[in-house]
Amino acid sequence: MATEHAIRVEALTKSYGDLEVLRGVDLAVARGSITALLGANGAGKTTLVRILATLLRADAGVATVGGADVAGEPARVREAISLTGQFAAVDEVLTGRENLVLVARLRHVEARGLGKPAAVASALLERFGLTDAADRRVGTYSGGMRRRLDIAMSLIGDPPVVFLDEPTTGLDPQARNEVWDAVRTLAAGGTTVLLTTQYLEEAEQLAHQIAILHEGRIIVDGTLAEVKALMPPATVEYVEKQPSLEEIFLAVTGAGAGAPAPQGGEQR
Numbered sequence: 001m002a003t004e005h006a007i008r009v010e011a012l013t014k015s016y017g018d019l020e021v022l023r024g025v026d027l028a029v030a031r032g033s034i035t036a037l038l039g040a041n042g043a044g045k046t047t048l049v050r051i052l053a054t055l056l057r058a059d060a061g062v063a064t065v066g067g068a069d070v071a072g073e074p075a076r077v078r079e080a081i082s083l084t085g086q087f088a089a090v091d092e093v094l095t096g097r098e099n100l101v102l103v104a105r106l107r108h109v110e111a112r113g114l115g116k117p118a119a120v121a122s123a124l125l126e127r128f129g130l131t132d133a134a135d136r137r138v139g140t141y142s143g144g145m146r147r148r149l150d151i152a153m154s155l156i157g158d159p160p161v162v163f164l165d166e167p168t169t170g171l172d173p174q175a176r177n178e179v180w181d182a183v184r185t186l187a188a189g190g191t192t193v194l195l196t197t198q199y200l201e202e203a204e205q206l207a208h209q210i211a212i213l214h215e216g217r218i219i220v221d222g223t224l225a226e227v228k229a230l231m232p233p234a235t236v237e238y239v240e241k242q243p244s245l246e247e248i249f250l251a252v253t254g255a256g257a258g259a260p261a262p263q264g265g266e267q268r
């Protein structure tokens, strides 16, 4: 099993003082998949991602990334991951190309046999549709271009697992589409992506697997089809209308009337 999953989380807990944020999180993320960790603001998404990225320690439970234990082997985990946060970490004064070359040098790509920094930068600019803007200062970029550059930067050094924490929060619809394309590009290259989002549509658009974090636990985990199948049967009356993920979210979190008791991904 361990080799099939890029990320495994079992019974993970984390509190800040009296505030119990994670109350026993279980999650398994298949290699090469895009998994959306969906939850409201304050649900604990960033907390979970920071634990997986070795930036924060869990109180209890086990988590492995790329087969390495986040608590016991943090250096091995860090070699296998990159983390892109909600706020782009790019330098605005530098050009897009300069940002990428800088990070490529810092990550010693040449010594690791991944190519010269300039070549690594050019390839990523091309892959994320930034070639035309490559030699402009990032300060002149749109929000979507910045976020794409940020995602491109996270790929330098070929980490097998990429965490994207709310990659489209604060972006306009067009920029959001650009980032979605960038995430699809990532996964098409074989990278495992765990992204967090408050946007149900984003999970629906991008994810092979959807995990809903609510009140400290993963209350639903499965494919989009499996998650949709959790809708109360009454909805079947509306044959022409598929339930939106939003309706499912409201139903399974108990916010809507007639919520079913979620039993895991394979329930119908």
Ligand SMILES: Nc1ncnc2c1ncn2[C@@H]1O[C@H](COP(=O)(O)OP(=O)(O)O)[C@@H](O)[C@H]1O
Pocket: 016, 019, 021, 039, 040, 041, 042, 043, 044, 045, 046, 047, 048
């Ligand atoms: N360092 C911290 N100290 C105290 N409380 C925190 C800290 N970080 C996050 N929290 C609280 O934990 C909860 C979950 O936060 P977070 O993981 O950032 O949620 P999300 O990313 O889903 O919005 C929130 O109530 C937040 O205010």
Ligand SMILES: [Mg+2]
Pocket: 045, 046, 047, 165, 166
């Ligand atoms: Mg967050």
